[in-house]
Amino acid sequence: MKNSKFLVLGVxxxxxxxxxxxxxxxxxxxxxxxQSFHMYGIIGGAVVISMVFMQLFKRGIIKxxxxxxxxxxxxxxxxxxxxxxxxFFGLGWxxxxxxxxxxxxxxxxxxxxxxxxxxxxxxGAFLYGLLSKKLPN
Amino acid sequence: xxxxLEPWAWYVGGPLIAISLLLYFYFGKNFGASTNFExxxxxxxxxxxxxxxxxxxxxxxxxxxxxxxxxxxxxxSSTYLIPNQQIDLNPTTVNELTDLGFSNVGAHYxxxxxxxxxVFYTLKGFLILLVSGVLVGFGTRYAGGCTSxxxxxxxxxxxxxxxxxxIGFFIGGIIATWLIIPSIF
Numbered sequence: 580m581k582n583s584k585f586l587v588l589g590v591x592x593x594x595x596x597x598x599x600x601x602x603x604x605x606x607x608x609x610x611x612x613x614q615s616f617h618m619y620g621i622i623g624g625a626v627v628i629s630m631v632f633m634q635l636f637k638r639g640i641i642k643x644x645x646x647x648x649x650x651x652x653x654x655x656x657x658x659x660x661x662x663x664x665x666x667f668f669g670l671g672w673x674x675x676x677x678x679x680x681x682x683x684x685x686x687x688x689x690x691x692x693x694x695x696x697x698x699x700x701x702x703g704a705f706l707y708g709l710l711s712k713k714l715p716n
Numbered sequence: 717x718x719x720x721l722e723p724w725a726w727y728v729g730g731p732l733i734a735i736s737l738l739l740y741f742y743f744g745k746n747f748g749a750s751t752n753f754e755x756x757x758x759x760x761x762x763x764x765x766x767x768x769x770x771x772x773x774x775x776x777x778x779x780x781x782x783x784x785x786x787x788x789x790x791x792x793s794s795t796y797l798i799p800n801q802q803i804d805l806n807p808t809t810v811n812e813l814t815d816l817g818f819s820n821v822g823a824h825y826x827x828x829x830x831x832x833x834x835v836f837y838t839l840k841g842f843l844i845l846l847v848s849g850v851l852v853g854f855g856t857r858y859a860g861g862c863t864s865x866x867x868x869x870x871x872x873x874x875x876x877x878x879x880x881x882x883i884g885f886f887i888g889g890i891i892a893t894w895l896i897i898p899s900i901f
Binding site: 582583584585586587588589590591592593594595596597598599600601602603604605606607608609610611612614615616617618619620621622623624625626627628629630632633636641643644645647649651652653654655656657658660661662663664665666667668669670671672673674675676677678679680682683684685686687688689691692695696697698699700701702703704705706707708709711714 | 723724725726727728729730731732733734736737738739740741742743744745746747749750752753754756757760762765766768769777778779781782783784785786787788789790791792793794795797798801803805806808809812813821822825826827830831833836842844845846847848849850851852853854855856857858859860861862863864865866867868869870871872873874875877878880881882883884885886887888889890891892893894896897
């Protein structure tokens, strides 16, 4: 299947997150309490190197597998939505130590807690879908 | 072989995450994880309740395969690649959490006080995980991205909404760890 490479990439990404402890509740707790450099090193390093890749995409030096120029999707504009949405997300992340991708990775470690987190996340996304037109941007 | 089984340092993780992003874009798609919550809602029939979910989820089959890969990768890691989950924490962190009543701090990736079997069958433990999940799912859709989509993809492509989102992540994360965790434990 043509998309099976994404399956392999998912396996790889999960192993990277697991092996660097970037799915551990403790690693996020200490990050938000400014008690360790570990997560700042991981996320900061990923961002800085990705910046180089983004420049290579922009200049057309790296093209995608079909030979097309790579354009990262532009995020929707707004002030309140990223700030307030981000704050809600941060609250959930800070308490559970799990952001989006790790929830799926945690299935392999703690099945029932991961299932509860996922059911919650789907309820939350559903709630957003119902309210999306009424919320400020 | 030792390298595979030992924990990987931050300077290994950062580049490997960036390479994951590179491959995701190279394969022709936009790197992110949280849109999948929406896609799974659509698959579960959320379109019956809101037009927001009336989308063709088959267009996101690549992302669903990525998610299945995440689950498989997590299973492989926990089963074969991490013989020892001990985390080398700052002694301040250990003391703080011990004072809050956490036991064996840093002995495993996930504290028993939140992820332990005797906890999530209690109402409090159940709600802690479920409500955190709701906040993550709602927040990420409202903000338009998560750690992958905003903090890594968005910041590295210099998008202003992503900077605001990351500031929001920290406001929430700081409130959670400095105020909420000490008051619920």
